[in-house]
Amino acid sequence: MSTKRQDYISWDEYFMGVAMLSGMRSKDPNTQVGACIVSDKHKILSMGYNGFPTGCSDDDFPWVREGDDNKYFYSTHSELNAILNYRGGSLEGSTIYVTLFPCNECAKAIIQCGIREVVYDSDKYASTPGVIASKKMLRAAGVTLRHYEHTNREVKLSL
Ligand SMILES: O=c1[nH]c(=O)n([C@H]2C[C@H](O)[C@@H](COP(=O)(O)O)O2)cc1CO
Ligand SMILES: [Zn+2]
Numbered sequence: 001m002s003t004k005r006q007d008y009i010s011w012d013e014y015f016m017g018v019a020m021l022s023g024m025r026s027k028d029p030n031t032q033v034g035a036c037i038v039s040d041k042h043k044i045l046s047m048g049y050n051g052f053p054t055g056c057s058d059d060d061f062p063w064v065r066e067g068d069d070n071k072y073f074y075s076t077h078s079e080l081n082a083i084l085n086y087r088g089g090s091l092e093g094s095t096i097y098v099t100l101f102p103c104n105e106c107a108k109a110i111i112q113c114g115i116r117e118v119v120y121d122s123d124k125y126a127s128t129p130g131v132i133a134s135k136k137m138l139r140a141a142g143v144t145l146r147h148y149e150h151t152n153r154e155v156k157l158s159l
Helices: 011-023 078-085 104-112 129-140
Strands: 034-038 044-049 095-100 117-122 144-147
Touching: 011 034, 011 044, 011 078, 011 095, 011 117, 034 078, 044 078, 078 095, 078 104, 104 129, 129 144
Parallel strands: 095 117, 117 144
Antiparallel strands: 034 044, 034 095
């Protein structure tokens, strides 16, 4: 009887890897974010990345960060896209893997749709009021916050 292979990727590597791959679809020149929502049975329920809403062309709408007409008016965050992309019913009890810690607006959506755990990679905006408020809300709602531990495993895809 042969034994199973040992160098398979872990659940965390798998789901954060899917979130990272999803973020690679983003057209944002400054920050690409990906999210992957997973059930308590380790099934992928939804994915998302930051981008403009349907019908709002990536070529016509602005990707600049400043001025009266800037990307912040239009870009839908990866977490919200992942939540809205789900068509299967309830997200109650699920976990969201996200490459950047969720902002306060996404925190509200995460809490209200019943996501119970946030696994995040970058926290580059940790000192901003929005992320401080986000953590305050998520903790108050009893959502588990877990930093993704990098394994430094390299995954090569030939596309
Ligand atoms: O939680 C988030 N999720 C998310 O998708 N984003 C998106 C919105 C913008 O397109 C981009 C942030 O742009 P910038 O780093 O240039 O401010 O990332 C930003 C946040 C903020 O933490
Ligand atoms: Zn957000």
